[in-house]
Amino acid sequence: MKTLLSLILTLAALATSPAPAIAAPARPVNKATLPRHLPAFKTPAELTRDSNSQLVDFMTAHPELYGITVAPPAGFTMYAEFEPVDAMYLVYDDTQRDYYIDLIEAATVYVDVVLWHSDAEADIAAILQANLSAPALARVSYIDFYGTTHYVFTSPYEIDSAVDSIWAVDFGPYFVKNGDGQVAIVDPHYYLERINDNAIPEKMGDLLGMTVYRPDLNFEGGNFFSDGQGTCYSTTMVHESNTKYTAGEIDQIFLDYFGCQKMFWLTPLQGEGTGHIDMFFILASPTDVIVGSFLQSQDATNKTAMDDNAALLEGATNFAGDSLTVHRIPMPNPGSDYYGRIWRSYTNGLRLNDAYLVPTFTEHSAYELDAIAVLNTALPGVATVSVPSDAIMPWGGAIHCTTRSKPVGTPYLAATEPGYLCDGMPFCDDCTNECAADETGCMENGDRFVCGNNDMDVCLERIALPCPSSAQCTDGTCGGEDCTDACLPWETGCVDDDNRFICAEGGDGDLCIDPVAFACETGRSCTGGICTPTDGSCGGIDFAGECQGDVSVWCEDGYLAAYDCAADGMGCGWLASEEYYDCVDRAACTDGCELGETRCADGNAARQVCAEAFDGDRCLEWKAIDCSEGTTCVNGACVAPCTDECVAGETLCADFDNLSTCTLNAATGCTELVPAACEDGTTCRDGACAAPKKADDGCSCTTGSRAPASGAPLFLMMLGLAGFFLRRRAL
Structure with missing residues (x-):
């Protein structure tokens, strides 16, 4: 189904008018449109993303933001959220004004609140000044990332924002502390499409004076809890997101970078899009864990999953050897609407010193009192502070997802920058280049290849292209044909303002691929390989959308959104069950003809x-x-029509040295005389190339005394011929 847009006012266009009504969220994400499991749903920046290779190129060019580094020194562990903290970070989104006002008002009682943004401080400040109390405003500050190095999206229109999404815990700094109370930062991979969010931990390290360490690990902060003493909790989604590593290798990464001496791997909620532990789990203390609980009538499948998680933890010991106590908290009725399931949870809250900010749901409060009673038991002496979260929860998360707290401590700044691993590349891929840039060649099966990068790693690979059986690959081309590919297979782009292209075999007569042009409709122009309305609106494109090649294009709450289904190995087509165009599996098929036919x-x-x-x-x-x-x-x-010049197969002499043969011209369909030089030592006569007659051919000449006699008749014949010619001339 179509990806849900959070429609963040990418912080360069925040409105100062009264908060708009919250639009119904789009339909929930399915596997088709998600290359990875997201903590919430994609923003306009990633839906209209540039190609993976463009993003990887930018990351490769900026190892200071993305390059993999060595681990922190021994003794650093991920901080515990229940320990003292002095700040809470978040990204403000005005489409959720009421939620953020309530959240900031509640949090500023206990900590300072810092808002990350991109060139939007004046707009945000005006909104907050009109809605927050004076004490709350006094504890709010801002960090603007717009002036920092960041990626500017260009497709299908320019999005220039140094912040991509609101999910602060997922991309924000992972604070690690040592025994001296020093704090550093760990920064695993966030989603490739959220390239600017992925750089924020490094930028925060610069601002806070903390050294930043980057592991080669796909990981989001909403899927992590630590007791600060060596025991860590996450879900098996980590293994699914890092398949190049074994379970043991993943444990080692968590030990090296986060100080996790003992890992508990829990089962995520089945069918929930993030797979994150914060959707059903709270670490209340080093020995108290809170696990969600479903009734059989609510969700039989996830009741079993949560019961299994509780059984795994009950009676287990943490790294210090202390037994864990499991508290079960009721899960709100998940419910659903026209757009799909909403995964409400009381565990998606945040501990801020002596308070726990808990998401509550005005319209679904049946289990709220029971949930708060569990929190009060597991968190003695901690105030539970309700933050209404009805509006934010359908987007895939609530308080814990949209915030990141910072532990009290002194910044740790290493004497030297941490050394790079994997040559400072953004990924430590277990791959090597299969070929050199722009290289072409032949495959063993007779097809050809071009060299490029059409996947998620950083290595070049051979991209196979078929050759017909009648023209097997020679010297990198089909049949050795003298042509050059004008682009990479299935590359998209713009021929000019009025035409987009897809690189493929368009049937131009040669055996190389070229840009195949598709004209944009009236009122549209090509940008980033997509025909978009020239007035900046959705034009005639509605939510049902359309396919432009493999790209699904649709309108979402006034925003034009696009997704390249080819990134997931899929095509774009009509999804009858949902009545809109989306990513669909390509139907199995066989070629109906052979290339070049x-x-x-x-x-x-x-x-x-x-x-x-x-x-x-x-x-x-x-x-x-x-x-x-x-x-x-x-x-x-x-x-064009033509006339036969001769009878097929007929021959005649064009001149003394060349023989013409009547041949059918396949291009015109008519016969024509095609001259060819006679072989050396032959001449053309009587419609054939033949050797000249020798002196003894066709006569009885001999040597000796008979020679003079044989010459007389020849002389007389020549004399008679001369007279014949003279007589003719005299006429």
Whole structure:
């Protein structure tokens, strides 16, 4: 289904007018549109993202923001959220004004609140000044990342913001502390599409004077709890997101970078889009854990999963050897609306010193009192502070997801920058380049390849392209044909303002791929390979959307959104069950013809070529091309009418040295005389190349005394011929 837009006012366009009504969220995400499991749902920046290779190129060019480094010195462990903290970070989103006002008002009683933004301080400040109390305003400050190095998205329109999303705990700094109370930062990979969020921990390290360490690990902060003493908790989603590592190797990374001496791997909620532990779990103290509980009537599948998690923890010991106590907290009725399931949770809250900010749901409060009673038991002496979260929860998270607290401590700044691993690349891929940039060559099966990067790693690979059986690969081209690919397979872009292109076999007669142009409709222009309305609106594109090649394009709450389904190995097509265009599995198919083939059709009024039909699959099909006026199709080509010059197979001498043969011209369909030089030592006579006659050919000449006698008749014959010519001239 279509990805849910959080529609963050990417902080450069925050409105100062009264908060708009909260629009119903879009339909929930399915596997089709998510290359990874997201903590919430994609923002406009990533839905209209540039290519993976563009993002990886930017990251590679900035190792200071993304390069993998060595681990922190021994003794650093991930901080515990229940220990003293002095700040809470968040990203403000005005479409959720009431939620953020309530959250900031509640949090500033206990800590300072710092708002991350991108060139939007004046707008945000005006809104907060009109809605917050004076004591709350006094504890609010701002950090603007706009002036820092950041990626500017260009497709399908420019998005220039140094902040991509609101999910602060997922991309924000992971604070680690040592026994001396010094605090450093660990920064695992956040989603590739949220490239600017991914850089915020490094930028915070610069501002706070803390050294930043980056492991090669795909990980989000909402899936992590630590007791600060060596015991850590997460879900098995980490293993699914890091399949290149074994479970033991993942444990080692958590030990090296987060100080996790003992890991508890819990089962995530089944069917919930994030897979994060904060949707059903709270670490209340080193020995108290809170686990969600479903009734059989609410969710039988997840009741079993949560019961299994509780059983795993009950009676277990932490790294210090102390037994854990498990508290069960009721899960609110998840419910659903037209757009799908809403995963409400009382565990998606945040501990701030002597308070626990708990999400509550005005319209679904059946279990609220029971949940707060559990919190009061597991958190003695800690005030439970309700923050209404009805509006934010459908977007995939609540208080814990949208905030990051900072532990009390002194900044740890190493004497030297941490050393790079993997040559400072943004990923430590277990891969090597299969080829060199721009290299071409032949595969063992007779197909050819071009060298490029069309996946998620940083290495170049051979991208196979088929060759017909009649023209197997030679020297990197099909049949050794003298042509060059104009682009990479399935690359998209703009020919000009009025035309987009897809790079494929368009049926132009050669065996190389080229940009195949598609004209934009009236009122649209091409940007980033997509035809978009020129007035900046959605134009005639509605929520049902349309397909532009493999790209699904639709309108979401007035924003134009696009997603390249090819990134997930899928195509774009009509999803009948939902009645809109979206990413769909490509239908199994076989080629209906062979690359390079042509034939005539429609009574020779048109020709057909074997090409990509751009109909959702990747198989070759016959593509009709009308012959122009005054031409007809002959042997698969449109040609002008012609007249036979001769009878096929006929030969005659063009001159003394060349023999012409009557040959059928396949391009015109008519016969013509084609001259060819006679071989050395031969001449053309009587329609054939033959050796000149020798002196003894056809006569009885001999040597000796008979020679003079044989010469007389020849002389007389020549004399008679001369007289004949003279007589003719005299006439």
